[in-house]
Amino acid sequence: MKFASPILFSLLICLNFYLLLKIQKNVAESRKCEIGVENLANVLRAQKSTNLAEILEFGGEDGVKNDTKTVQTQLYALYSGGGLGNLLFELTALRGIASLLTRRAIINVDRRDVIDVLIAKVQPVFPRLIEQFEFRLIPKSKIRVLESNLEACCKFDDPERFSKISDPNLWLRGHYFQSFKYFDHLRDKVRKWLRPSLMTQIRADSLLEGEFFKHFIICTHVRRGDFTTDGLHKPSDGRFTRLATDFLVEEYQKTHEKVHVVILGNDPIWSQSIFYDRVTNKSLQNFALPYIENSPPKNSPKYQATITPTLTAETDLAFSNRFCDVVLITAPSSTFGWWLAYLAKPAAQVYYRSVVESRDGVIREMVEDDFYPPSWIKLETSMGGDQIRRAKFSIGH
Known part of the structure; x- marks a missing residue:
């Protein structure tokens, strides 16, 4: 896979450097030292490689390439100042939706504001939850945007209606996803991911x-x-x-x-x-x-x-x-x-x-x-x- 744009490559390297500094600061200041965010390290592999394709293709700890089907959501609460309850709903809902659709749960690293909140508010408290996501840079041109849970906080918009869509990367545009039905089938796992330190x-x-x-x-x-x-x-x-x-x-x-x-x-x-x-x-x-x-x-x-x-x-x-x-x-x-x-x-x-x-x-x-x-x-x-x-x-x- 070849990339003609040196600008894109430069931007990614800058983003990687920014994330590395944030994580290092988090280790030094947080009362929790077990970062444990192996998926976020996928992005930071750019520090050891000059090949942008390596970062885009690396698909998580199981080594699956980026042609694996993915799904992500808007994560509205993470950049709009939502409280912890709202953040937990959106993150666990995304993980539950990914399970229902048999897709990878993705957080796109082009959202600096979202990464800031994850590092500052979520990861130090619930590192196991953050480990359930893969961090990737997926170009917007390769993502199909669908509307889901757009007009109400607390209604279930069954994601299985998207199960027959074959596009490799889906982005569900909606807010909050505050329904237990998105993730209740994973309840035992959710309790483990949110277990206190x-x-x-x-x-x-x-x-x-x-x-x-x-x-x-x-x-x-x-x-x-x-x-x-x-x-x-x-x-x-x-x-x-x-x-x-x-x-x-x-x-x-x-x-x-x-x-x-x-x-x-x-x-x-x-x-x-x-x-x-x-x-x-x-x-x-x-x-x-x-x-x-x-x-x-x-x-x-x-x-x-x-x-x-x-x-x-x-x-x-x-x-x-x-x-x-x-x-x-x-x-x-x-x-x-x-x-x-x-x-x-x-x-x-x-x-x-x-x-x-x-x-x-x-x-x-x-x-x-x-x-x-x-x-x-x-x-x-x-x-x-x-x-x-x-x-x-x-x-x-």
């Missing part, structure tokens, strides 16, 4: 006092922050959060002697105002609250609650993976809350607030059956607003 697990273990380690743990996820101002997502509501947590405590106290509640999320001060009469944290017991959003519900069951500090997203994921027997999603469109539930203990039961009841704007882009797995149980408040019940049309039970 030893150091992250140690930090997660420190969130819980030793006396509660063997208790049945109900994890309530709180999502506030930008959800309170973006005009689209509905944040966790104080009344629902407390009532639903109490409801689940009563349910599981019937079958478990010791039930403990852990509040995960991005607003521990707000959470303290909701669970102030149940908090075990000594550092929070005398906290000067700015307000009390709701008085404790009448007939609230007796239990203790631990409010975790806002550390890192991966710490919360590691905690859920190790300790959460039940997960309650109180902000129904939170993608991070979704992953907290999906990666919880294998037998964990998941509950989530009705996205319709919360009046979350994402409902316009969502098919609930595509976003929430069928075993998850939808909760809603009663007509009087003072009780929680399973939704009549819950996907689950």
Whole structure:
């Protein structure tokens, strides 16, 4: 294979040098030293070769050449500033789509912004996930662009409709790909790819006092922050959060002697105002609250609650993976809350607030059956607003 353009060759060498510097910086600064991104090294082989064809033809650790069929997606969340939940959806969806189409999952190295995010945000935390992709430079002229999942975040656009297309390289132009149906057939593998590192697990273990380690743990996820101002997502509501947590405590106290509640999320001060009469944290017991959003519900069951500090997203994921027997999603469109539930203990039961009841704007882009797995149980408040019940049309039970 010959290339007439010296400009293309020069650009690729510059890109390779840039990526090498980024990875070297990542090794020096990151708390994780196991880079383990063998596929990214495929591109960096240019440092040892003057033959551009070597880089374009090298197809990964199994040595398959570049005539193997590939698929890539827009990875919109990676260059638009999406949070970790959004990033995980797009990356795992791409890997799942590749599996369904029997194609290689590709990340094209012509996207410097995407590579930046992968190196800075994803690879240090989930190196095994990054290892599931091949990094290649595929000219746009050799890629067939198809529209998929273009107009909605949370609907399943079955990629198998592209299974009979023979073009060697496909690019699915769409946003977010937030449906478990893209990758649920790989769930056991996904859990391995997103398994926390030893150091992250140690930090997660420190969130819980030793006396509660063997208790049945109900994890309530709180999502506030930008959800309170973006005009689209509905944040966790104080009344629902407390009532639903109490409801689940009563349910599981019937079958478990010791039930403990852990509040995960991005607003521990707000959470303290909701669970102030149940908090075990000594550092929070005398906290000067700015307000009390709701008085404790009448007939609230007796239990203790631990409010975790806002550390890192991966710490919360590691905690859920190790300790959460039940997960309650109180902000129904939170993608991070979704992953907290999906990666919880294998037998964990998941509950989530009705996205319709919360009046979350994402409902316009969502098919609930595509976003929430069928075993998850939808909760809603009663007509009087003072009780929680399973939704009549819950996907689950």
